[in-house]
Amino acid sequence: MDVPAPGGSAPVISLRGAHAVLGARPVLRGIDLTVGRGEVVALLGANGSGKSTAVRAAIGRVPLTSGELELFGTPLRRFRDWRRVGYVPQRSTAAAGVPATVREVVSSGRLARHRLRPLGRTDRAAVQRALELVGMAGRAKDSVSALSGGQHQRVLIARALAGEPELLIMDEPLAGVDLASQHVLADALRDQVASGASVLLVLHELGPLAPLIDRSVVLRDGRVERVARPEQLHDPACHPHDSEVVHPASAVPRIETGQLS
Numbered sequence: 001m002d003v004p005a006p007g008g009s010a011p012v013i014s015l016r017g018a019h020a021v022l023g024a025r026p027v028l029r030g031i032d033l034t035v036g037r038g039e040v041v042a043l044l045g046a047n048g049s050g051k052s053t054a055v056r057a058a059i060g061r062v063p064l065t066s067g068e069l070e071l072f073g074t075p076l077r078r079f080r081d082w083r084r085v086g087y088v089p090q091r092s093t094a095a096a097g098v099p100a101t102v103r104e105v106v107s108s109g110r111l112a113r114h115r116l117r118p119l120g121r122t123d124r125a126a127v128q129r130a131l132e133l134v135g136m137a138g139r140a141k142d143s144v145s146a147l148s149g150g151q152h153q154r155v156l157i158a159r160a161l162a163g164e165p166e167l168l169i170m171d172e173p174l175a176g177v178d179l180a181s182q183h184v185l186a187d188a189l190r191d192q193v194a195s196g197a198s199v200l201l202v203l204h205e206l207g208p209l210a211p212l213i214d215r216s217v218v219l220r221d222g223r224v225e226r227v228a229r230p231e232q233l234h235d236p237a238c239h240p241h242d243s244e245v246v247h248p249a250s251a252v253p254r255i256e257t258g259q260l261s
C-alpha cells in the first residue's frame, strides 16, 4: 500500500522495498524512499552506503531486482513525462572538452521540452533565468572547458533548472563548491522550492542547504538507517550515525511522507 503524501496528492517519488544489484553486489537492500510534493529530502550516509544508486534507482536508471517505483503516482513502466524531472548526476566533467558554450550546455536542459524545434522566447528566458540563478550569466558565452570544477557544477545545475522541473534530483551538488557558491546554490534552490518544486539531494554536509531541508534520510549498507530532521543530525558530515534516531523509515512509513511532528 502506498502512503499518501502531504496534501493528499501522490508523492513525486515513491520507492518501496527497493533492491538492486550492481555487478554481483547487492547495493540496495530494501529501501523505502518517498518524496512528497514540495518536499526537500536529503539523502545522507557514508561513502558506499548506496546514496547515488538509490537516486539513480529512483529515476529508473538502475533496475530494481525487486520493489516498486512510482513517479508522480505513475509506475515507472508507464511514466513518460521526463520533462517533469531534472537530474544533476554526481560531479562529472562530462561536458568539459566539448566545444560548447555555457549557454549551449544550459540550453540543452530545454531539450525534453522543445525537442527538435528551435528554442523559442520562453525557452531562452528559462535558460537566462537559470544562468542568473546560479550566478553564471556573466559567463554565458564562455566555453565550458574554460570553467573551474565548481563553475562547471553550477552550469550542470543550471541545465537542470532550465527545464523547469517539478522534481529536481541532485547528487552531491555541493561537492567541490566554495562556500560563497554554496550560498548561491541554496538561494537558487530556495527559489525553486518557493515555486513548488520537490527536491531530492544527496549530500555529505547540509551546509547552507540545511534550512531548506524538510527531512534527512540516512542510508547505511543499502538500507535506510534512520529518518530525521536536519537539526537532529548535528554533524552529518562526520557522524551520520551518531545522531538521534527518530524512527526507522521502513517501520514507520508515515514519517516518510514528511509528517514529522
Ligand SMILES: Nc1ncnc2c1ncn2[C@@H]1O[C@H](COP(=O)(O)OP(=O)(O)OP(=O)(O)O)[C@@H](O)[C@H]1O
Residues within 6 Å of the ligand: 022, 023, 024, 025, 027, 045, 046, 047, 048, 049, 050, 051, 052, 053, 054
Ligand atoms: N557499477 C558498479 N558495479 C559494482 N558495484 C558498484 C557499481 N557502482 C557502485 N557500486 C557499489 O555500490 C555501492 C554503493 O555505491 P554508491 O555510489 O551508490 O554509494 P554512495 O553512497 O553514493 O557513495 P559516495 O558517498 O562515495 O558517493 C558501493 O559499494 C559501490 O562500490
